[in-house]
Amino acid sequence: xFKGIVLTIIAVWFTLIVNAQTAxxxxxxxxxxxxxxxxxxxxxxxxxxxTFTALYQQKPILVALIFTRCSGICSPFLLELKDNLxxxxxxxxxxxxxxxxxxxNLEDMNNMAQKFGxxxxxxxxxxxxxxxxxxxxSIGFYPIWDNETGQFDHDALLVGVNIExxxxxxxxxxxxxxxxxxxxxxxxxxxxxxYRLPNxxxxxSCFNYDPKTGKNTPxxxxxxxxxxxxxxxxxxxxxxxxxxxxxQRMDRPYSE
Amino acid sequence: MESIKLxxxxxxxxxxxxxxxxxxxxxxxxxxxxxxxxxxxxxxxFYTNMTTHGLTMIGIWFVAGMAAINYLMxxxxxxxxxxxxxxxxxxxxxxxxxxxxxxxxxxxxxxxFLYPLPFKVMWAxxxxxxxxxxxxVLGLGWLIWSISLMTQILxxxxxxxxxxxQHFKKNPSVETPPFILISxxxxxxxxxxxxxxxxxIVLFFAEFFSNGSFVNDALLMKNLTYFFGHTIANEMxxxxxxxxxxxxxEVSGTPKWKTTWYVAVAWNCTLIFILTAFFHHLYMDFVxxxxxxxxxxxxxxxxSLPAAGVTVFSVLIAVYRTKIKWSLTNLLFFIGVAGWxxxxxxxxxxxxxxxxxxxxxxxxxxxxxxxxxxxGNVLFSIAFFYWFSTQFTENNIKSEKLTMAxxxxxxxxxxxxxxxxxxxxxxxxxxxxxxxxxxFTSAAPLAVIGAIFATIYLIAIxxxxxxxxxxxxxxxxxxS
Amino acid sequence: MQQSxxxxxxxxxxxxxxxxxxxxxxxxxxxxxxEQGMANPQKKRFWFLLILFVILGIFASVTIxxxxxxxxAKETPAKTIHVASMQFAFxxxxxxxxxxxxxxxxxxxxxxxxxxxxVTSLDVNxxxxxxxxxxxxxxxxxxxxxxxxxxxxKFTEPGTYNIFCLEYCxxxxxxxxxxxxxx
Numbered sequence: 001x002f003k004g005i006v007l008t009i010i011a012v013w014f015t016l017i018v019n020a021q022t023a024x025x026x027x028x029x030x031x032x033x034x035x036x037x038x039x040x041x042x043x044x045x046x047x048x049x050x051t052f053t054a055l056y057q058q059k060p061i062l063v064a065l066i067f068t069r070c071s072g073i074c075s076p077f078l079l080e081l082k083d084n085l086x087x088x089x090x091x092x093x094x095x096x097x098x099x100x101x102x103x104x105n106l107e108d109m110n111n112m113a114q115k116f117g118x119x120x121x122x123x124x125x126x127x128x129x130x131x132x133x134x135x136x137x138s139i140g141f142y143p144i145w146d147n148e149t150g151q152f153d154h155d156a157l158l159v160g161v162n163i164e165x166x167x168x169x170x171x172x173x174x175x176x177x178x179x180x181x182x183x184x185x186x187x188x189x190x191x192x193x194x195y196r197l198p199n200x201x202x203x204x205s206c207f208n209y210d211p212k213t214g215k216n217t218p219x220x221x222x223x224x225x226x227x228x229x230x231x232x233x234x235x236x237x238x239x240x241x242x243x244x245x246x247x248q249r250m251d252r253p254y255s256e
Numbered sequence: 257m258e259s260i261k262l263x264x265x266x267x268x269x270x271x272x273x274x275x276x277x278x279x280x281x282x283x284x285x286x287x288x289x290x291x292x293x294x295x296x297x298x299x300x301x302f303y304t305n306m307t308t309h310g311l312t313m314i315g316i317w318f319v320a321g322m323a324a325i326n327y328l329m330x331x332x333x334x335x336x337x338x339x340x341x342x343x344x345x346x347x348x349x350x351x352x353x354x355x356x357x358x359x360x361x362x363x364x365x366x367x368x369f370l371y372p373l374p375f376k377v378m379w380a381x382x383x384x385x386x387x388x389x390x391x392x393v394l395g396l397g398w399l400i401w402s403i404s405l406m407t408q409i410l411x412x413x414x415x416x417x418x419x420x421x422q423h424f425k426k427n428p429s430v431e432t433p434p435f436i437l438i439s440x441x442x443x444x445x446x447x448x449x450x451x452x453x454x455x456x457i458v459l460f461f462a463e464f465f466s467n468g469s470f471v472n473d474a475l476l477m478k479n480l481t482y483f484f485g486h487t488i489a490n491e492m493x494x495x496x497x498x499x500x501x502x503x504x505x506e507v508s509g510t511p512k513w514k515t516t517w518y519v520a521v522a523w524n525c526t527l528i529f530i531l532t533a534f535f536h537h538l539y540m541d542f543v544x545x546x547x548x549x550x551x552x553x554x555x556x557x558x559x560s561l562p563a564a565g566v567t568v569f570s571v572l573i574a575v576y577r578t579k580i581k582w583s584l585t586n587l588l589f590f591i592g593v594a595g596w597x598x599x600x601x602x603x604x605x606x607x608x609x610x611x612x613x614x615x616x617x618x619x620x621x622x623x624x625x626x627x628x629x630x631x632g633n634v635l636f637s638i639a640f641f642y643w644f645s646t647q648f649t650e651n652n653i654k655s656e657k658l659t660m661a662x663x664x665x666x667x668x669x670x671x672x673x674x675x676x677x678x679x680x681x682x683x684x685x686x687x688x689x690x691x692x693x694x695x696f697t698s699a700a701p702l703a704v705i706g707a708i709f710a711t712i713y714l715i716a717i718x719x720x721x722x723x724x725x726x727x728x729x730x731x732x733x734x735x736s
Numbered sequence: 737m738q739q740s741x742x743x744x745x746x747x748x749x750x751x752x753x754x755x756x757x758x759x760x761x762x763x764x765x766x767x768x769x770x771e772q773g774m775a776n777p778q779k780k781r782f783w784f785l786l787i788l789f790v791i792l793g794i795f796a797s798v799t800i801x802x803x804x805x806x807x808x809a810k811e812t813p814a815k816t817i818h819v820a821s822m823q824f825a826f827x828x829x830x831x832x833x834x835x836x837x838x839x840x841x842x843x844x845x846x847x848x849x850x851x852x853x854x855v856t857s858l859d860v861n862x863x864x865x866x867x868x869x870x871x872x873x874x875x876x877x878x879x880x881x882x883x884x885x886x887x888x889x890k891f892t893e894p895g896t897y898n899i900f901c902l903e904y905c906x907x908x909x910x911x912x913x914x915x916x917x918x919x
Contacts, residue, residue: 034815189810195884224480225480227455231448303909475883550803576760576763579768582765590761609799615739
């Protein structure tokens with residue numbers, strides 16, 4: 001029973017940590033999956049015009065929805081995204097940063113690109129569109145205008161779009177690198193037959209899926225599966241050591 | 257050789273197993289009759305019976321195997337009467353507690369009590385903790401017994417001798433008797449799966465006492481459940497095989513079987529395959545990594561090689577064109593090996609992932625495990641019971657005809673009862689349904705057929721019971 | 737049908753097994769002198785093992801690639817159906833299902849196009865098994881709390897398909913069901 005108590009203490013401690021880290025709801029991320037994104041005409045920096053279709057046919061895209069006058073989540077969200085992507089150095093996709101605020105024009109977007117030092121990075125595309133409503137609708141993104149603050153009340157949203165224009169995965173909120181890797185593998189059409197619900201704690205999970213390699217790495221829970229076998233071997237060796245040493249000391253055969 | 261005390265306790269085990277077996281068969285027949293709409297039980301009663309039937313059957317055939325190897329092991333090493341007695345007492349207490357949870361508390365989470373079902377209380381609130389305690393009591397008793405037997409083997413044989421590693425080379429200096437080798441391999445597996453049960457129960461209790469602050473991972477719990485559940489169901493059969501290796505030649509009047517290099521290799525491989533084959537219970541859980549699924553299929557396939565190539569083949573060689581003193585004991589061994597092979601075929605088919613998609617949790621599953629239990633392991637144990645009971649009393653089965661008639665009844669009952677399961681499984685009928693939805697037109701008639709043939713099987717078991725229990729009672733009442 | 741061939745294969749193998757055991761038993765009954773036995777048993781054992789090994793090897797290499805985890809992995813599904821299972825019902829929806837505010841809808845699926853079911857459970861383990869119009873089990877996955885299993889399938893025949901729970905989940909397990917239409 002002592003073992004049980006110790007395990008419980010460890011377990012409770014772990015749970016508290018894990019619960020503190022997971023904040024996402026999960027449910028909203030499941031909307032509009034495998035639906036086509038709206039083919040909005042885009043105004044890109046350098047006076048370029050392009051349709052969404054033309055863009056995703058080149059490479060899969062991660063769409064980040066922001067507005068430049070945001071005093072809240074947009075800047076930290078982009079910064080985190082930039083940091084995480086710099087670590088991966090994966091060029092298999094483009095990132096489209098698009099404004100959902102009708103007040104934003106191309107100049108605002110160019111300024112923003114400069115602020116983050118991304119104006120010369122070919123992987124990052126900053127754009128505005130005249131079809132904000134339809135685009136939001138196709139993604140399932142609903143920012144609410146707040147007159148008092150003069151701001152949009154909205155989630156930080158990152159949407160994965162594969163080269164066929166289907167939404168493969170959505171991430172809401174500022175997320176860990178692991179989740180971003182899952183999004184990247186989804187736009188590249190890597191199928192994993194399962195995923196974990198984000199709002200459940202992952203204490204003692206047996207495996208952790210690594211989207212970059214497409215493999216599962218052992219989790220803490222796997223120890224518990226191996227534990228009985230390991231204990232058995234230890235027990236076998238120690239019993240054998242104990243009884244055989246004793247029999248030598250007593251110098252008397254046991255077969256009688 | 258063996259003491260009178262051991263003789264008596266073995267008799268007690270045999271009587272207890274028989275009585276519980278008959279009760280469990282009756283529960284099983286009631287379940288099939290309910291599915292066949294001949295009788296009407298509410299679903300709670302059905303699932304309560306199902307839970308009782310499952311865990312009682314697992315328990316009794318495990319202890320039957322253990323009692324048999326304990327008795328025979330006395331030929332090689334001194335075994336502990338105390339451990340045997342502790343196991344008996346704890347088993348009785350554990351079973352009584354468990355029956356209280358099902359029959360009084362209406363606990364019906366199934367004998368596999370798959371997490372988190374025991375926590376979704378649909379029965380008396382005390383039943384879940386008492387169920388976990390009853391498992392702890394049973395597990396503790398069996399663990400003490402297995403460790404004690406393993407310790408006694410290790411007193412005489414070193415680890416490498418106990419696993420017959422010296423037989424990998426030519427002309428080994430010491431011979432490890434096959435009975436010791438198989439007992440050792442099986443005991444190690446038994447201890448591992450009982451320890452898995454310990455971990456499982458600790459995790460259950462951790463959640464139970466944490467008031468919701470600690471929640472288990474469902475995948476981990478399912479893996480542990482089948483590490484325990486699958487492995488113990490499998491190991492109890494191997495206990496029966498140890499008895500065959502010891503007794504088959506003896507009762508047949510042929511030379512005693514010896515450990516050879518391939519017997520040693522086969523059984524050492526078996527230990528590894530048997531501890532990894534349980535992954536095949538999680539094929540339909542896509543959350544389990546594919547690598548583990550494939551290990552599950554390969555281990556399940558490979559486990560059949562040493563079994564078929566060494567044990568089954570040896571039994572066939574031992575009989576083929578050889579003059580044998582046939583008695584009920586070796587006939588039951590022989591039929592049991594055939595039942596084991598056929599159940600194994602059903603198991604290998606189901607352990608194929610692409611077949612499992614259409615067989616998982618259909619009646620195919622109870623079909624195959626009832627084959628190698630009801631027509632395999634049970635016969636191994638009854639063969640031992642019969643052999644044991646005739647050691648101390650005169651063999652007064654006067655007519656060979658009665659023996660043959662009983663065996664015929666057993667075979668007819670067993671085959672009919674199992675075929676109803678297999679056909680149902682191939683017809684996609686789900687397992688563990690108290691009554692069937694109207695779509696499954698064949699399910700109810702098959703259940704009735706199953707119940708009828710199971711009753712025929714029960715008749716044969718009753719004949720064995722009267723025959724054997726009479727002599728066991730004589731052993732008990734003899735002066736010590 | 738896969739099930740019929742499985743049953744036939746099994747019955748054929750079982751009958752072979754019974755014949756072998758009966759033959760061996762009768763050979764022992766008939767034999768006169770005691771010392772005959774089998775000639776060259778070790779050689780026969782070796783061949784028996786080798787053949788068995790090869791058969792199992794072939795069987796494994798043919799069947800493993802057909803495992804459900806590898807089917808349709810490279811395609812984008814035409815439709816996603818979210819499945820939330822709980823004692824004792826399935827909720828199916830084309831949209832994500834809010835656990836706080838459960839609602840399902842009747843589902844129509846296109847024939848000959850890839851469909852993905854995202855199956856999870858809100859309480860205990862359940863089974864999610866799809867039966868065709870002749871009540872044959874065609875595919876399944878488990879519904880495990882805390883995880884989402886993605887089952888992909890292409891329905892070729894239009895009709896009504898039933899869903900049954902195949903993992904024992906409590907007193908009303910046998911009535912836990914749902915259905916959808918393929919057009």
